[in-house]
Amino acid sequence: MTETKGSSTWLAVLALGLAACGGPGSIVIDNANILDGTGAAWPNGRLVVVDGVVTCLGAAADCAGPAGVDVMDADGFWVVPGLIDVMDAAGEQSEEQAAYLAFLLGVTTAAVPEVPAAPDGGPRPPTGSEDARIPAPRPAIPPDPALRPFGVFGDAIAATIPMATSGPPSRTPRDLRVFARSRWVQADREALLDSARAMGARGLAFAPQLLEQERWAAPYRLPHGMNRLLEHPMVTERIQDRLLPGRTPAEAEQLDAALDVLRDFVREFHAAGGSVSTATDGALAPGLALHEEMDALVTAGLSPEDALYAATREAARTLGLESSRGTLEPGKLGDFLILESDPRVDISLTQTVSRIGKGGVLYDPPTLFDALLDNPGSRVSDNPLRLFVGSGVLLLTLLLFWRGVRRHRRSLGPRLL
Template structure:
């Protein structure tokens, strides 16, 4: 496993930023970072200013004056990107709340979550997540695309060539699911790609859910050496070939060919000007699925930068939230990630999450990991009592961490290593 970078902050900033997680919307200045703001601009040695939870300035240090009394973090050598957005993240009960924590720690700051199923006595369940910056969980949003159209515009294009309800009725459930995902090879490929180009030219939006189809085409293998949070049982126990165990060689071949059809559609649609966004629909494990969906987009032919935009700017557009998030611009929410490496080189580097910012409140995933996940179900809520319990646990964790850091301050010099 590669050696991890160390994030630096000056003076007592580390403790102050940590305590902000218990005290409401945050204000922070990120200095000397390589900022990918999501609009197409990149700011080397740039500055990001967040005040009271909102971005007030992004750009060169000379153009972004930091307000007095606001904590300044030196992110030299790190990369700042907008928070990741999952257009549809269908979570499984009963661990939806814990899954929300895990997704957030892996960089998902907004998730499209459908209405949760009723509780044991029929009472409604709130979505797992919160808009409160003090709660380390994604902001919930309502997916736009209807569940009966799982393939969106791709399904519309396919219907013009092959009926979506075609196929023998006398099949088992498993065989029908295999057939439903492999019959795309029966489509007229040129007609399908012509549809992709026409739809893209009209500026339509499409969340292809490529990762889900990849899982049908071949068994999934967990990446190693990127983020230690992937070692958690919530991740590893869900990485299994659940959807289609024991593929027959013929089935695998058909499903692989169908995957190539979908990839070609996405590639032509995007090249023609269509908006491609990320949606995982519960594929794989929380958080990890979104990173792997971006990787699946690059396998289809998008550049790593375009895949990043799919999970930020375009995903915000798909949810109708482009005025508040998706890019780092003045007036938008201060939701962002601090990464160890440039994701434009390799999209898998989005997994090198060093900090997650939500409304200007910074969270350190490795430090908070154990405390937040041991009994996460009692904390992800807007209930004041639960928030108090969660805040107390977080404060205790940070104070213990700070105590250990102080022992080494003299040897580390004036800049505090976190």
């Protein structure tokens, strides 16, 4: 990607550092293949963000950029709305590194319940910030229905087979979880699917957390080659921590059968008009989990495009935030991703994140990952002093490691300068 205003490479890096230090951004993304999240696509389109808000999207002839705003040539790249997690785990998102990693993998909004703050036990808001200068997801509170186990699926199960509180003879926490996640194979399958269609026709919302069920049904394998951040030990170690102990053949068979039931429910619910959205509940590593949840939705029967909507438009609706995000439309926040490939071809291509826009401020994931990984705390809080000091350190780091930045950009394939 080239900058059509003709600024030098050095000034582009300096501008990146200043963008992280300054206020809400204004930028024009030009010549991009834009998927706005409403179902419309704009080949060679233009996205205009002014003061953090989308002001125009469409053909270049219809969207004049304001004077003095940087124009980024995104020829050959794809622009989609920022990803939204309807429910992440409080224990994960309260960690600043976890919030930071989720953002660098494209999660621009994450809903996390408040968690107790040590030592007094008072409420502590989830890590994140609305400030475009801070590379962390915007925080949101999950809706009450998303906090009920299995959502509408649980309601349908309860109508068919009581979700008994008693478990198997061996009642270790792990055995109880296996029991709870496999018991619905005893339900009447046709009755469940009838319920799915009826609930979908009523336009209800459902965040199925399919990835979490997949994790219980079979060992998870880390995808390689899509995004170099996924190969970092901070990611692989988190995934290793979440791999479950070995299951007996009988347990594995039950969990796999239960996964088939849940997939069928999701497919019929969505086909009938239900709103399916993405929630991860802390499964696997932050950020990566949301991409894998979209992949799980495709496996269940959704198209790649519908899975993308689940993580953008439908997730925003579930959180009651559809007026400000979830799609790229005038008046909404300038939160977006620049991808190297078309995610409608293969949903795993959402992992090819080249740039992240938060309120019009562009972030380069590899650059910031290297610059801030060791001490992200001063950059992902709302404390003004920490923000000022951290921003200065960020700018200095970007200048000192310019040669490294260029190598990282080349590793992404096409150069984006």
